[in-house]
Amino acid sequence: MNERTWLITGISSGFGRQMTEQLLKRGERVAGTVRNMEAVNDLQAKYGDLLWVSKLDVTDTPAIHRVVNHAFHDLGSIDVVVNNAGYGLFGAAEELTDEQIRHQLETNLIGSIQVVRAALPHLRKQGYGRILQLSTVGGQSAFPGSSLYHASKWGIEGFAESVMAEVAPFNIGVTIVEPGSARTNFRYQSSALAPKIDAYEASPAIHVRRIIEEAKAPSLGDPAKMAAAMINSVDRNPAPKRIVLGSDAYSTIHKALTERLAELEQQKDLAFSTDFD
Incomplete structure (x- = not known):
């Protein structure tokens, strides 16, 4: 395995931190972004020049382009871009505030889109690269109380799958990562809850609120193993379109896709009947 250089957003905790630690231990270089520079002081002290760090809030589009440009300029080339920064917003759709809606989409969706857009000119110029887009089991299935997430x-x-085809001629691969629950701080420390509307006590949306408020539900996934699987996926050619991590993710996505396909098959006659004669 050749030593590579990685750009990872959100390395202060969770999968970003796990990936960064594993890569640095292997002697690979990481360009990481954080909102709080002090969160990675220990890694900087331990690994020195192997770790390049910049402050970044992915809701700031001009800052994304500045940071990505600086990373490529300072490091010369970057082999893998990992779109990891994000958080969960939970609550019934009616409970969410307009500000919460905007911030969720600006962080998880627009921020990720802009990281890819900022990196692509550099990856095209160097003639190769790999993008890992962090998604979730919730990118293929849906649960009440999680509508904006x-x-x-x-x-x-949808964005990443379209980009896969667009950039394949440039020797750039894109992989969507769909983890299930993992023992990181995502669920209980990095998630946001909508203000409560009492009427939703009678709705299934209440279940996710209770899980977060009680902070007792165990997660099945080992974040270290998941991070290792993400790293190892980069050695696969061609790039896998998706990697599913966790038995709960596999079971949930399998059920969702099976039910979706069955519903589609039932509509075949209707679909064909609407063509011109």
């Missing part, structure tokens, strides 16, 4: 992840999956 799903909107952001279903949206970024």
